[in-house]
Amino acid sequence: MAYNDDKINMVHGAGGEVMQDMIGDIILGNLSKTSVNGGIGLEALDDGATIPLDDDHVVVTTVDSHTVQPLFFPGGDIGRISAAGTLNDVSVMGVKPVALTNAMVISEGFPRSDLDTIMKSMNEACEEVDAAIISGDTKVIDQDKLDGIIISTSGIGIGKKEDIVTDAGLEVGDKVIITGSVGDHGMAIMSKREGFGYDTELKSDVAPVWSMVEAAKKVGTLTAMKDPTRGGIANALNEMANKSGVGMLLDEEKIPIKDAVNAVSEMLGIDPFEVANEGKVIMGVKADTAEDVLDAIQKTKYGKDAQIIGEVTEGKHVIMETVIGGERLIEPPMADPVPRVC
Numbered sequence: 079m080a081y082n083d084d085k086i087n088m089v090h091g092a093g094g095e096v097m098q099d100m101i102g103d104i105i106l107g108n109l110s111k112t113s114v115n116g117g118i119g120l121e122a123l124d125d126g127a128t129i130p131l132d133d134d135h136v137v138v139t140t141v142d143s144h145t146v147q148p149l150f151f152p153g154g155d156i157g158r159i160s161a162a163g164t165l166n167d168v169s170v171m172g173v174k175p176v177a178l179t180n181a182m183v184i185s186e187g188f189p190r191s192d193l194d195t196i197m198k199s200m201n202e203a204c205e206e207v208d209a210a211i212i213s214g215d216t217k218v219i220d221q222d223k224l225d226g227i228i229i230s231t232s233g234i235g236i237g238k239k240e241d242i243v244t245d246a247g248l249e250v251g252d253k254v255i256i257t258g259s260v261g262d263h264g265m266a267i268m269s270k271r272e273g274f275g276y277d278t279e280l281k282s283d284v285a286p287v288w289s290m291v292e293a294a295k296k297v298g299t300l301t302a303m304k305d306p307t308r309g310g311i312a313n314a315l316n317e318m319a320n321k322s323g324v325g326m327l328l329d330e331e332k333i334p335i336k337d338a339v340n341a342v343s344e345m346l347g348i349d350p351f352e353v354a355n356e357g358k359v360i361m362g363v364k365a366d367t368a369e370d371v372l373d374a375i376q377k378t379k380y381g382k383d384a385q386i387i388g389e390v391t392e393g394k395h396v397i398m399e400t401v402i403g404g405e406r407l408i409e410p411p412m413a414d415p416v417p418r419v420c
């Protein structure tokens with residue numbers, strides 16, 4: 079297949095197994111130091127890294143480049159996703175994001191008014207979690223070298239050691255919670271790209287997730303967290319199960335999917351489980367606290383559709399009991415079927 083030759087292809091950036099292989103071989107394979115003070119480092123391939131400062135306190139950091147096309151899409155734009163996406167990777171490590179840095183590569187001729195809109199969107203997302211943009215960089219390059227703008231943001235959070243929740247701590251018997259409907263962002267991007275001739279009410283879910291994480295942590299015991307971005311919930315669930323050495327049994331009926339997402343999904347033949355979400359969290363939660371966590375999340379601004387979608391099992395596979403009574407193996411996609419989704 080095309081991705082087996084010696085060039086980097088689109089599929090290498092698409093958040094699936096092919097990307098994981100490249101990261102392992104070429105990126106991790108060439109680095110000699112990938113963690114500090116015994117913290118969580120690059121090799122964990124978690125949503126963020128930690129640097130322990132002393133016995134109690136840690137800094138969480140993460141970085142993300144945003145190349146989404148189109149730059150403006152139903153429900154958001156590259157500014158909102160550049161802020162929310164990175165704030166969310168800090169949030170799902172279990173600590174409150176406090177700051178972002180922001181590097182923008184802009185193509186010559188880019189409209190000033192669009193940049194103004196993008197900055198307002200970034201600011202709005204930061205305001206939602208009271209995070210600051212504390213440093214940045216801007217570069218402009220030739221028009222024919224870039225279509226529009228690429229934005230790289232890094233995120234910083236500060237917390238206590240016991241706040242940290244990795245994506246690898248699931249234990250048999252834990253309940254699995256998703257904080258809302260699945261596939262909204264990927265399908266909203268696709269509907270815009272394909273230029274459907276009718277108005278779909280489908281919107282991206284792009285939003286900061288910290289309020290949901292904070293609410294969940296107050297009442298429950300969280301064993302693992304991840305935001306199901308590229309590769310969708312199929313990728314995130316498998317990564318969490320795989321890293322934790324467990325399986326999952328999910329109930330299809332409990333997995334929230336909007337009708338509009340199902341409609342676009344059927345029209346394009348794209349699995350909503352395999353496309354990106356930009357305002358959702360998957361959590362592993364101790365069973366005796368799961369109902370309290372669910373209640374708390376459902377009371378937040380973005381969490382009203384949250385559900386307990388299944389539980390952690392022995393074994394290795396993520397299996398879903400389907401509505402019609404069968405079983406379906408949920409596998410990690412080779413790549414997200416929607417390129418340049420974030």
Ligand code: MG
Pocket residue numbers: 125166167304305307
């Ligand atoms: Mg993430």
